[in-house]
Amino acid sequence: MKFMVIWTQRDLGGSSAERQSEAKKVLEALGRWSQPEGETIISQVVRVDGKGGYALTESDSGIALADAASKFAAWFEWDIIPVVDLMDEGTLNLFGESVAFHE
Numbered sequence: 001m002k003f004m005v006i007w008t009q010r011d012l013g014g015s016s017a018e019r020q021s022e023a024k025k026v027l028e029a030l031g032r033w034s035q036p037e038g039e040t041i042i043s044q045v046v047r048v049d050g051k052g053g054y055a056l057t058e059s060d061s062g063i064a065l066a067d068a069a070s071k072f073a074a075w076f077e078w079d080i081i082p083v084v085d086l087m088d089e090g091t092l093n094l095f096g097e098s099v100a101f102h103e
Contacts, residue, residue, distance in 0.1 A: 002058050002083050004056060004080075005024065005055040006053075007054075007069075026072070026075050034068040036063075037059075038061035039061065039064035040057060040058045041056075044058045056083075
């Protein structure tokens with residue numbers, strides 16, 4: 001199943017020096033992190049304003065999906081949303097059935 005993973009930077013407060021220190025910790029942690037077994041990252045992008053990012057992933061494992069969210073929870077808030085391909089025949093059929101349901 002596919003998921004849209006959205007992370008948003010937490011407001012950690014503190015002084016400029018403290019925020020800079022936390023930014024260094026995040027980058028170091030990112031350097032140690034690797035994609036868990038059971039999850040395929042299809043695409044990963046970051047916001048140009050530096051406030052977070054998005055990843056389209058595929059997985060059948062809730063544990064694999066929770067890996068990054070749990071390891072980076074101190075710095076980011078997470079939304080992990082199941083998604084389907086819009087132009088997939090099954091999705092289009094479902095939308096057609098939904099319209100017919102309301103007629």
